[in-house]
Amino acid sequence: MHELYIAQSILKSVQKSLPEDVRAEDVTQVRVECGQLDAVVPDSLIFLFDAIKAESNMPQAELLVEQIAVACVCKDCSREFEMELPVFICPDCQSGNVELLRGRGIRLTGITVNEPEDENHGHTGHP
Amino acid sequence: MDIPVIRDVLEESNALAKENRARFDEHKLYVVNIMSSPGSGKTTLLSKTIPLLQQRGLRCAVIEGDITSTIDSERLQPLGIPVVQANTEPFGGDCHVGAHLVQAALKYLDLSALDILFIENIGNLVCPAEFYLGENRKVVVLSTTEGEDKPLKYPLMFRECSVCLISKMDLAPHLDIDVAQITSNIRKTNAQITVLPVSSKTGEGLDAWVEWLVKKS
Numbered sequence: 001m002h003e004l005y006i007a008q009s010i011l012k013s014v015q016k017s018l019p020e021d022v023r024a025e026d027v028t029q030v031r032v033e034c035g036q037l038d039a040v041v042p043d044s045l046i047f048l049f050d051a052i053k054a055e056s057n058m059p060q061a062e063l064l065v066e067q068i069a070v071a072c073v074c075k076d077c078s079r080e081f082e083m084e085l086p087v088f089i090c091p092d093c094q095s096g097n098v099e100l101l102r103g104r105g106i107r108l109t110g111i112t113v114n115e116p117e118d119e120n121h122g123h124t125g126h127p
Numbered sequence: 128m129d130i131p132v133i134r135d136v137l138e139e140s141n142a143l144a145k146e147n148r149a150r151f152d153e154h155k156l157y158v159v160n161i162m163s164s165p166g167s168g169k170t171t172l173l174s175k176t177i178p179l180l181q182q183r184g185l186r187c188a189v190i191e192g193d194i195t196s197t198i199d200s201e202r203l204q205p206l207g208i209p210v211v212q213a214n215t216e217p218f219g220g221d222c223h224v225g226a227h228l229v230q231a232a233l234k235y236l237d238l239s240a241l242d243i244l245f246i247e248n249i250g251n252l253v254c255p256a257e258f259y260l261g262e263n264r265k266v267v268v269l270s271t272t273e274g275e276d277k278p279l280k281y282p283l284m285f286r287e288c289s290v291c292l293i294s295k296m297d298l299a300p301h302l303d304i305d306v307a308q309i310t311s312n313i314r315k316t317n318a319q320i321t322v323l324p325v326s327s328k329t330g331e332g333l334d335a336w337v338e339w340l341v342k343k344s
Contacts, residue, residue: 002254005221009136017132032136037283039253086282087315096318104283106137111130 003040006106007048010063011056013108022113024057029112031064035104037086042067060114070103140258143226147233147261154238157343158246160224160260162284163268164277165250168294170199171327172268173245177206179337185242190232192224192249199247211235215249223254226261243340252281264288264343269313270295271304278312285316292336296326 014030030049034040042065049063070083074090075097081090088098135141151158163169170191177187188209191200200212211232215221221228224246236244246262248255256265267288269277272295278285285291291313299306310322321339325332 002221002223002257005223005225005254006136009139012139013134013136017130017134019130022128022130037286038257039281039283086279088282088286088317089315096314098318100286105135108132108134108136111132113128113130115128 003044004048004052006040007045007052007063009106010049010108011052011058014058014061014111017108017111018113025060026113027058027061027111028114029062029064029110030058030108031066031110031112033066033068033105033107033109035068035102035106036070037100037104038106040065040106066109068103071101072098073101074098137258140226143230144259144261147226147229149261150233150238151244151261151263154241156238156241156244157340158244158260158262158264159340160246160248160255160262160265161268162248162252162255162265162288163250163294164252164270164273167250167268167270167273168327169247169250169268170202172292172294172325173247174203174206175327175330175333176337176340177203177208177245179333180243180340181208183337183341185341186240187243187245188236188241190224190229190236190244190246192228192247194222194249209236209241221254222249222251223258224248224260225258229260252277252284256281256284256287264290266290266292268292268294269309271299271302271306271309275305275308275312278309278316282316285313285320288317288320290321290323290336290339292332293322293324294327296324296331297328 046063053061073080074095076095077093079092089096161169180187190211190213192213195216197212200210203210213228213232265288267284323332323336
């Protein structure tokens, strides 16, 4: 259940990424990418994010999670391939000498905030 | 208004881990993060490994990660080495040892008086694999009782580790298990990993494991 720690880390990352003239209270959407290899369960992450955001200064923030498929490059024959199964073996030359290209790590990729002129429309969570 | 950003969500954790690593390097301390499912035999393995390292003149300590209990720390007391209990409950009951927890535990250790520090992580094949603590090497213990499929179910753990110890080898003859298949599945996730079959009960493979530790440290 590392999703709780990750949800807390996402909130901190958003705080750190906001320009000085933007209020945390105005954040309506937070976007993150999770590598498939990290085995983060998006529904759990969103559930926990919603639970902790209620007590934070970003109660309106909606979390969107994009899963990034695992992709590797074979260092022996240079073949690049995406993986359906966790078998890190080149489908062409069967080498295990493969390097991860994508699919590992959790990144904050975007924040949406309500702009002052939107204030009268309330917080819909959908900018 | 959209604010474009690309930021590693775990940057704070990684920064703490780098601080830990700088301290380890400063004291030429070799640090091994040991991970596994609950009950794979991590604590017993340490209780058999550390005396063999002591025979070679290496000074060891253990940071013992657990959610609430001190049972494992108590089991290691007879070794007469520094053991620091690091419970995650005050930090919200995390299912992994975090870099902040290691940093807190280091206050209780004289790093200049040590050669090898083991971090015994919390029993879990998912969460601990995610977090860098500042260690030199990650090691996973997989017991023969857990089934051949575990490396394929928890690939990140096996990708992250330099060594996989297949523990409880003494039980293998009594189990419906294919050790060659376990090894093959480990290698499917990580062709570069060193696989060492061991038994804390009979001592099988412990010399090779100790040799690996000594060579790396």
